[in-house]
Amino acid sequence: MWDTLKSLAGNVADRSMLDLFDDKSRAAFFSLSACGMLFDYSKTQIDHTILSALVDLAETKDVAARRDAMFAGAALNETEGRAVLHTALRAKSEAAVFVDGRDVMSGVHKTLDDMERVAEQVRASDFTDVVNIGIGGSDLGPAMATLALRPYHDGPRCHFVSNVDGADIADTLALLDAEKTLFIVASKTFTTIETMTNARTAKTWLDASGVSTEGRFIALSSNQSAAAEWGIPAERVLGFEDWVGGRYSVWGPIGLSLMIAIGADNFRAFLGGAQTMDQHFQTAPLAQNMPVLLALVGIWHHQGMGYGTRAVLPYDNRLSRLPAYLQQLEMESNGKRVAMDGTTLDIASGPVVWGEPGTNGQHAFYQLIHQGTAVIPCEFLIAAEGHESDLAHHHDLLVANCLAQSEALLRGRSLDEARAKVSDRFQGAELDRQACHRVFPGNRPSTTLMYPKLTPSALGAIIALYEHRVFVEGTILNINSYDQWGVELGKELATALGPMVSAQQPPDGKDGSTQQLLGYISENRS
Secondary structure, eight states, X not given: XXXXXXXXXXXXXXXXXXXXXXSTTHHHHTEEEETTEEEEOOSSSOOXXXXXXXXXXXXXXXXXXXXXXXXXXXXXXXXXXXXXXXXXGGSOTTOOOEETTEEOHHHHHHHHHHHHHHHHHHHTSSOOEEEEEOOTHXXXXXXXHHHHTGGGOOSSEEEEEOOSSHHXXXXXXXXXXXXXXXXXXXXXXXXXXXXXXXXXXXXXXXXXXXOOOXXXXXXXXXXXXXXXXXXXXXXXXXXXXXXXXXXXXXXXGGGHHHHHHHOHHHHHHHHHHHXXXXXXXXXXXXXXXXXXXXXXXXXXXXXXXXXXXXXXXXXXXXXXXXXXXXXIIIIIHHOXXXXXXXXXXXXXXXXXXXXXXXXGXXXXXXXXXXXXXXXXXXXXXXXXXXXXXXXXXXXXXXXXXXXXXXXXXXXXBOHHHHHHHHTTTOOHHHHHHHHHTTOBOOOOOEEEEEESOOOHHHHHHHHHHXXXXXXHHHHHHTOOTTOXXXXXXXXXXXHHHHHHHTTSSOOTTOOHHHHHHHHHHHHTOO
């Protein structure tokens, strides 16, 4: 199947995508509407033959069967022996989901009720600021979603601290009043070194401010005993099951900061939007299934055409953290080198994912996208309508820029067109030289995801769409998208290096480079 895909890619590598639009039905056929959103992938080299081959690939890799197994609670995370059931956190109340023969939904609903209880207590209190202390999935998800849904905030201000760099928490606390600040410590084990280091600093800050730490902390953790040692009572500890991975956890207790910011009703709408995408993913045929098609476009560009990176370009400033969120979601999930059976992959795994909001990116890295030597598939996201009705002209300009960028990537500018642009200023050889700098190769692929407005429901659907995209790509690649052993070695080495950095131990056994760097640190600390 991979050879077929690469052969098809070789056949169309230099074909004009613009010419494909001579077929007036192309845009309608190579797009899909679901959950109120429109996904347009017509500005790619995918044609009917290629689409058929991609769908055949998904069928051969049993995407539908594995999808059904995931929703049914099967232990798809095989290296850790765990189910993959973040979808259960947003399932309808009447749904039954079984793990090891036990319906887990009563626990899910109780946890959601406990979240609402705690969130409403905080919202009704005198706290003006809430600081979420976490890292990875315990930070990126709620931080991204809280920013995205800023128009719906009616609770305390929410801040996010993740980096163990003291500058992160110092700069955050410098703006806050200790008397009116509450902390959420988000760590499943309550041992994550970055999170617990920042949490201890928060406690020290309260003590130094003369403020009692009692009632100032909430724990999002399954280690209730460790939280109790911190003085956090059981009713302020919200736990979650091991079948919810960190980067998929915004739907449960890790999303408490979001619920505090936007309220329980809006949070339930957020869950509802994701649930509608879950339903679509479960029921739509593969060829009309938005997560499947988004994944197949990604497979086509990376494993088929050989493009190494993927740019995510939301034309929505409040989605400025979405590219970073998707970096973790996709690169931690599918950045693997071995198949499920432990053998080395014979195909490239996940691509590098990166991006920034438009229109800022247009004045930064779009130069490389348009005229660089590497082809970078782009994924544009844009709302039909903004929240600022009194600034509608801003949104019109935003949409125009988004559509113009995808059109420019498609069309490009020929040498003759470039000459015509500057023929009034240059002549002869200088005309040709100047024109060459203004040529756009074009024929560069992009997709566009449109949604009516960035509401809680729309955001939920967008995140669920990308979650399922990762699942489909991982299934096709035959890898485990739900473990992350690649982060372990660095953690182990950092623990061993700590005493060496603080000069409590000599750097015995370390390579020459590491010893040299440790020596420089020792010489340059006051």
